[in-house]
Amino acid sequence: MSYLNERVSYLRGLVEGLDVGESTKEGKVILAIVNVLEEMADEIIDLEESLDETDEFVQSLDDDLAQIEEDIYEDDDDDEDDFDDDEYVEVECPNCNEIIYFDPDVFTDEEPVTCPQCGEELFKDDEE
Numbered sequence: 001m002s003y004l005n006e007r008v009s010y011l012r013g014l015v016e017g018l019d020v021g022e023s024t025k026e027g028k029v030i031l032a033i034v035n036v037l038e039e040m041a042d043e044i045i046d047l048e049e050s051l052d053e054t055d056e057f058v059q060s061l062d063d064d065l066a067q068i069e070e071d072i073y074e075d076d077d078d079d080e081d082d083f084d085d086d087e088y089v090e091v092e093c094p095n096c097n098e099i100i101y102f103d104p105d106v107f108t109d110e111e112p113v114t115c116p117q118c119g120e121e122l123f124k125d126d127e128e
């Protein structure tokens with residue numbers, strides 16, 4: 001963006017061509033304005049350069065973050081409820097149709113598993 005610098009340089013040329021110089025109050029003011037314009041143009045160019053660098057940095061951070069999110073969440077797409085599918089089994093009571101979640105550890109041959117809602121014994125082998 002040398003565009004701003006070029007325009008300010010052109011303006012300085014015009015002012016010097018008018019030969020306003022330091023001899024008049026108006027000339028001093030005009031030269032002071034041109035000096036400020038030059039400084040502002042330099043400042044803006046520096047800002048644009050650092051903004052470009054910041055943009056690149058943010059973009060690379062965003063790419064890294066996307067990669068990390070992909071690594072972390074790629075296996076958990078189906079995990080929408082509060083239960084871990086590996087630890088609980090879902091059973092519908094044949095008597096009251098209540099949905100019950102069991103830890104598989106409660107399935108033993110000795111103890112009958114009963115519905116906490118109606119007390120009906122679940123998984124009766126001798127029926128149906």
Ligand SMILES: [Zn+2]
Pocket residue numbers: 093094095096097098115116117118119120
């Ligand atoms: Zn039940």
